[in-house]
Amino acid sequence: MTDDAQILIAQLLTHQTLARENKLVKRALTDETFRQEVDNRLAACGMKFLDNVYADNVTLALTREIEPKIFGSREVWQNNNLGLARDGVALLVVLWALIILPKRERQEAHQAALEDQEDMFGKDKPMPRAEDASMGISYRALLADFGDKLGKKTRMDMNLGQLSKLGFIERRGDMIMEGPLLDLMMDTDALKDRIVNGALSDIFHRPLPKEAEVIAFPQAAEQDQE
Incomplete structure (x- = not known):
């Protein structure tokens, strides 16, 4: 017997990503009981539901515990994530830093401006769409x-x-745009300070903190894209 949790997981496995506007995705993001059912079924297969408020899409990913059993030992799979060569991983991190971080700053600034406006009805103000x-x-x-x-x-x-x-990306003429996975598959909490204040500090024109850990450019990508 098919149910909504089964359908949502099957859709994600088939299409890789789904838009947040999808009916079942909306339910997973707002219905705690339904989300728990989805999470439980995915956990039984070593997977997890992946989303964040800054992205327009959701996807599935392996749990950390199952990754070594699928990809092999850390030394074996660390440099071959998704079949990317070392320079491909480094390019992915560069694109994430140059596209996603500025986008998030614009989203947060716009959100803050909305919250400063008077709203007599006290309505929730959704995060501006990533596409915008x-x-x-x-x-x-x-x-x-x-x-x-x-x-x-x-x-x-x-x-x-x-x-x-x-x-991860979409090509539109000369422009390289954010793809559905670029803001989902990268660990912002782990990457942001190390990339902005370390490997790409010269690009962002920010002084390096005195006690910051400096990581050589290509190696940073290898260590973080796991």
Whole structure:
């Protein structure tokens, strides 16, 4: 007998991502009992429901406990996550930092502005859609800034093609835009300070804190994209 939890999980397994506006996704995000049922069924398979308020989509991921049993030991699978080469992982982290972090700042600023406005009915103010806040980055600018570090044009084009197939980015002419997985599969809490204040501090024009841990650029991507 089919039920809504079964249908939602089957849809996510089939389509990889679903929009937050999807009827069953909305229910999973608002109905605690339904969400618990979904989580329990996924946990039995070593999986979890993945979402965050900044993204327009949801997806599924393996739980941390099951990852080594699927991908092998840490040393084996750490550098081969999703089949990406070392420079592909580094490019993924760069794109996340240049597209997602500014988008989140715009979303939070817009949200704060809404909350400052008087609302006589006290209605909830949803987070601005990622589609509206995400601006992307120019391919030519990316190549000029990072081409020498990431294998030059041939390697970058190859890795961009793979990231597009995996759902991390979308290509729209010269622009590289956020894909459905870019803001879901990267651990912002673990990455943000280490990337912004470390590996990409020169790009964000922020002084390096005196006691900050400095991580060499490519290695940072390897360590964090697990």
